[in-house]
Amino acid sequence: MARKIGESEARTAPATSRPRDRIVATARDLFYRHGVKSVGVETIAESAGTNKMTLYRHFDTKDDLIAECVQQAMVEGFAELDQLTARHAGDPMGELRAWIEHATCQIVSEPRGCAMANAAVELAEEDHPVRRIIEDGKKRFREYLVELCQRAGLSRPDLAADTLMLLHEGARISRQSEGVQGSSERFKSAAEGVIASFSERHDKP
Amino acid sequence: MARKIGESEARTAPATSRPRDRIVATARDLFYRHGVKSVGVETIAESAGTNKMTLYRHFDTKDDLIAECVQQAMVEGFAELDQLTARHAGDPMGELRAWIEHATCQIVSEPRGCAMANAAVELAEEDHPVRRIIEDGKKRFREYLVELCQRAGLSRPDLAADTLMLLHEGARISRQSEGVQGSSERFKSAAEGVIASFSERHDKP
DNA sequence: TCAGGGTGTTACCGGTCAGTCACATCTGGA
């Protein structure tokens, strides 16, 4: 390890907020950038401008903190989807295109892909409590996409949604083994191709 | 951690082979199942029926061992692709369909997805030497797919290959946050849809 | 027979980790 994690890293939460909030915000940032296994609780506490004891007064174990971080990431993600839905009320196809744009930007701006998927990779134990949260999140996200494809009038909305979701997941994981450009552009092109393909009328003779 | 890693786990390499081979085979298995950060060198050595000192006579550092494991996984993967090519000489569309079948089986049989992608997630440091190996592997694999789509006469082979590759990556990472069935079947359906879509003649009026 | 390289064994080092303890300090509300 060239440099110690947390050393002279940018503060992620203002010192005015409450310790618990700062801890979670800092943990989310450090967990995302370095991985949940590579970041110690002491590093998190100090980067959050507090100490280990206070951290353990709010979370029984490190796993509990990880769970809270994953939960928050999920809530934020769905809030963004809700905004998409609200902004394109009555225009499902517009919402679908907006989601593709949103997802493309996400791939560009998030160098390490999906925080939840990464956590699932690191927490390999099958019965790890965090995995449950992640599974629920992915399932709920799929439901959103299926329903959106239905509303947008795509043929075979299930298949269209699954295709889009796999493309999205694939692009976010590939982002880590390729450049930014590759993944985001390839995702966008592929997703637009899928929309086009499932929008075509297949009921002609 | 409920049970210690390596405790009463099935031996992965026969005791007759050379220590180095046993070490790599055991490491690949344990790294894959538990993650590279969660498995210690001592555990690997003992599970391989040898000891830490012998391990360090063959590999300077743990990272070197990880690199060797990733390299081997890559070599094996491309050997399988070579077999596909050989078995379907002169029938590129057959090879493409065989690859989909091969990938689907892989998703079913490999519960933790792609060993290389997982390693990239765990080894977050941008300049980690193992990442280079992985990037090369993914790049080479994309080249294989592009070339195969070309030979199979798909329209826009680049886009088709990217779509298939993202689907594949996505299914392998989703496999860890969903059941087996979901990921594999969804990948297969989506991939077949892509082939159908890119096989259609778009040059009609 | 002997030499030498590969291997096994044990103990050890310095460091890090998650989690705890006792005690001091601060702050906001009654």
Place this chain on the structure above:
DNA sequence: TCCAGATGTGACTGACCGGTAACACCCTGA
């Protein structure tokens, strides 16, 4: 003003980690 709960501090535990040292052993090939 005073009290209680939240927070800060530093030291500590026991376990694990990657990596090393020293020495004994065994097999092969000359």
